[in-house]
Amino acid sequence: MKNYKPKGRLTASAYIDGILKGDRVLLSRAITIIESNLESDKVLAKEIIQEILPHSGKSIRIGITGVPGVGKSTFIESFGKYLITQGKRVAILSIDPSSQRSKGSILGDKTRMEELATMQEAYIRPSASGDTLGGVANKTGETMLLCEAGGYDIILIETVGVGQSETAVHGMTDFFLLLMLSGAGDELQGIKKGIMEMADMVVINKADGDNVRMSEMARLQYQNALHIFPQSESGWSPVVSTASAIKNIGIDTVWNEVSKFKSLVDQNGYFFKNRNHQQIAWMYNNINEELKHLFYGSANIKEHLSVLERDIVSAKISPVKAAQLMIDEFKRSF
Numbered sequence: 001m002k003n004y005k006p007k008g009r010l011t012a013s014a015y016i017d018g019i020l021k022g023d024r025v026l027l028s029r030a031i032t033i034i035e036s037n038l039e040s041d042k043v044l045a046k047e048i049i050q051e052i053l054p055h056s057g058k059s060i061r062i063g064i065t066g067v068p069g070v071g072k073s074t075f076i077e078s079f080g081k082y083l084i085t086q087g088k089r090v091a092i093l094s095i096d097p098s099s100q101r102s103k104g105s106i107l108g109d110k111t112r113m114e115e116l117a118t119m120q121e122a123y124i125r126p127s128a129s130g131d132t133l134g135g136v137a138n139k140t141g142e143t144m145l146l147c148e149a150g151g152y153d154i155i156l157i158e159t160v161g162v163g164q165s166e167t168a169v170h171g172m173t174d175f176f177l178l179l180m181l182s183g184a185g186d187e188l189q190g191i192k193k194g195i196m197e198m199a200d201m202v203v204i205n206k207a208d209g210d211n212v213r214m215s216e217m218a219r220l221q222y223q224n225a226l227h228i229f230p231q232s233e234s235g236w237s238p239v240v241s242t243a244s245a246i247k248n249i250g251i252d253t254v255w256n257e258v259s260k261f262k263s264l265v266d267q268n269g270y271f272f273k274n275r276n277h278q279q280i281a282w283m284y285n286n287i288n289e290e291l292k293h294l295f296y297g298s299a300n301i302k303e304h305l306s307v308l309e310r311d312i313v314s315a316k317i318s319p320v321k322a323a324q325l326m327i328d329e330f331k332r333s334f
Ligand SMILES: Nc1nc2c(ncn2[C@@H]2O[C@H](COP(=O)(O)OP(=O)(O)OP(=O)(O)O)[C@@H](O)[C@H]2O)c(=O)[nH]1
Pocket: 066, 067, 068, 069, 070, 071, 072, 073, 074, 075, 160, 205, 206, 207, 208, 243, 244, 245, 246, 247
């Protein structure tokens, strides 16, 4: 398959050479291939990913989540610009579960991070669309590898959801940051306990104006709440701080904590252990997605399924039996 070149595309090596030289146009075009559902692009995408692997992995991957309105875009704009003053290059990707429905994304929309979007040291890419969260997550993970090869040392992966997409982002990042607000309980903010539990750091945003005192109180409350969770395998104790994304207050603290975390997990070996674990999980995620694609994409299966749906509704067959029939049918097709 080497030198495979579908119509209108370059070879994998040509994209990779460009990406390694910092060519943003070729980076974007390679990401488009990763996100494409055309069979020819899928073949090329696999080749690109295989060849990019030795050039990837050198960044710090940070997941950022929080309910809509908490100030994610404002925070990322502020944090991203701060990182650039520290000599970093920053890529911002997003996993947006709603893009599964709309086939397009509002997250990562350039207008949400106006100044950052114009900076050479920043690269912002809207969320991939797809039929399943697993599929979207796989594409974002691959995009991340391309960005790393393109010399971005910090990858921020943002997610808006209040459910499974956080788990997906947590599964592909090194450090997980949860943005919260003061004055609203966890339930009000729609943040589930499981998400709190994944956080390496909680930042109470909008700690400005009349909110400063409340934010400090919230910080203490969350700090106490986090102590209840069992110690993470990383050996890191999650921290809570306050910030004002809009006024650029407390942004440096976030980076200091990420740096402390990185030193700790480099020293105790957790960093590579976790990355290895994530790589293996990624393989299984790919297998699951490919199997689903094969199964539900088969015309024969589709036909049988519509008949079985009717039979289930009219109580002619149990759902369990129907599922078994379909799996048997699938097995026969190999
Ligand atoms: N006072 C104050 N307002 C802020 C701060 N950060 C964000 N905001 C405001 O909060 C609102 C929401 O901010 P966004 O950055 O769009 O929030 P988001 O979480 O990205 O929201 P979605 O795009 O809906 O997911 C905007 O009106 C911001 O100006 C802050 O630190 N202090």
